[in-house]
Amino acid sequence: MVFPRAxxxxxxxxxxxxxxxxxxxxxxxxxxxxxSTLTPTPVAAPHNVTVGQAPGVGPANVFADSVSGTxxxxxxxxxxxxxxxxxxxxxxxxxxxxxxxVANGLWDSGVLSSGTFQHTFPTTGTFPYFxxxxxxxxxxxxxxx
Ligand SMILES: [Cu+2]
Numbered sequence: 001m002v003f004p005r006a007x008x009x010x011x012x013x014x015x016x017x018x019x020x021x022x023x024x025x026x027x028x029x030x031x032x033x034x035x036s037t038l039t040p041t042p043v044a045a046p047h048n049v050t051v052g053q054a055p056g057v058g059p060a061n062v063f064a065d066s067v068s069g070t071x072x073x074x075x076x077x078x079x080x081x082x083x084x085x086x087x088x089x090x091x092x093x094x095x096x097x098x099x100x101x102v103a104n105g106l107w108d109s110g111v112l113s114s115g116t117f118q119h120t121f122p123t124t125g126t127f128p129y130f131x132x133x134x135x136x137x138x139x140x141x142x143x144x145x
Contacts, residue, residue: 046082063140071140
């Protein structure tokens with residue numbers, strides 16, 4: 001269905017008028033502050049990645065994304081990855097391992113044996129990481145779309 005040009009124009013004017021009217025009430029001298037209208041942005045649950053592995057479940061020195069089941073985590077810009085230590089002693093350290101692993105300074109949990117670490121990814125891109133203890137044996141990737 002296609003709106004006639006005049007109808008689309010009318011809709012546009014109505015929307016613009018509504019926006020202007022809203023501005024008037026917000027900035028007018030009699031307007032009262034209404035902080036309750038500032039709806040907080042819903043906070044999405046972090047994307048979990050298991051660090052290490054429960055005994056008997058599989059290889060011990062792995063990063064395992066809770067969705068993909070692999071070491072690759074795919075998220076959208078602005079979202080957060082949470083690494084959860086399950087066993088062993090590991091780190092999540094941004095960087096790659098072309099010739100030995102080199103940290104690039106975007107994030108580094110330090111070496112831990114329990115607890116969690118979170119990092120938020122504001123921009124798109126592909127972000128490799130590794131474990132400081134296990135190096136090339138234990139790598140992961142965060143793909144931010
Ligand atoms: Cu490790």
